[in-house]
Amino acid sequence: MKQLIAPSLLAADFTNLGAAVEMVNNSEADWLHIDIMDGVFVPNISYGFSVVEPVGKLSKKPLDVHLMIVNPEKYIERFRDAGAEYITVHYEACPHLHSTIQQIKSSGAKAAVAINPHTPVHLLYDVLEDLDMVLIMSVNPGFGGQKFIYRSLHKIRELKHEIINRNLATLIEVDGGIGLQNAETIIKAGADALVAGSSIFKAENPSETIHRLKSLGKDTIIV
Numbered sequence: 096m097k098q099l100i101a102p103s104l105l106a107a108d109f110t111n112l113g114a115a116v117e118m119v120n121n122s123e124a125d126w127l128h129i130d131i132m133d134g135v136f137v138p139n140i141s142y143g144f145s146v147v148e149p150v151g152k153l154s155k156k157p158l159d160v161h162l163m164i165v166n167p168e169k170y171i172e173r174f175r176d177a178g179a180e181y182i183t184v185h186y187e188a189c190p191h192l193h194s195t196i197q198q199i200k201s202s203g204a205k206a207a208v209a210i211n212p213h214t215p216v217h218l219l220y221d222v223l224e225d226l227d228m229v230l231i232m233s234v235n236p237g238f239g240g241q242k243f244i245y246r247s248l249h250k251i252r253e254l255k256h257e258i259i260n261r262n263l264a265t266l267i268e269v270d271g272g273i274g275l276q277n278a279e280t281i282i283k284a285g286a287d288a289l290v291a292g293s294s295i296f297k298a299e300n301p302s303e304t305i306h307r308l309k310s311l312g313k314d315t316i317i318v
């Protein structure tokens with residue numbers, strides 16, 4: 096499968112969000128990544144429904160909603176109604192993770208769980224069968240424009256092994272510090288979906304950057 100590309104709206108020009116969504120609509124991007132931050136789970140606040148609902152109406156790409164919030168179960172149905180195809184909650188924010196995953200699935204969305212850089216992948220093994228996707232954070236969540244943490248590559252490889260061994264279709268998404276300089280290495284480690292904010296929206300030609308990320312080869316999967 097060709098890698099999926101999910102531009103992160105967090106890095107767009109907020110004074111011209113409509114143009115950013117149109118750029119993604121007219122690009123080879125697969126999804127539109129939406130980062131929701133509550134100032135509690137992460138030390139930053141992004142945007143809420145007043146932004147996501149109109150963006151969902153305008154977007155022709157499925158929304159990939161990344162909830163960096165405590166108590167995500169309060170808002171799952173509303174994000175689904177806003178157009179979320181994938182809803183990702185954080186392992187570290189969900190004491191009843193199994194139940195939250197079932198809630199996401201009941202809403203009709205695909206269920207994903209994110210893990211912070213310090214969280215080992217094996218902590219997800221008891222729910223792996225229930226997941227459509229695992230999101231491996233390759234920066235500490237809360238801000239765009241950070242440096243990729245290379246230790247994440249080991250986590251991607253380890254998880255890919257487990258998914259293949261169990262014959263699952265679970266996708267691996269990687270988020271943070273990804274650009275043309277390291278995307279190929281991340282894909283070869285086993286990533287199926289790449290989130291990219293700054294490297295796309297701060298580029299001189301964002302849609303060309305999406306095209307280049309999409310065109311990178313995936314001949315060998317190093318597991």
Ligand code: DX5
Binds near residue numbers: 238
């Ligand atoms: C970070 C967010 C990311 C962020 C990525 O907390 O989850 O999605 O937008 O931004 P870049 O690609 O600039 O690291």
Ligand code: ZN
Binds near residue numbers: 103130
């Ligand atoms: Zn994100």
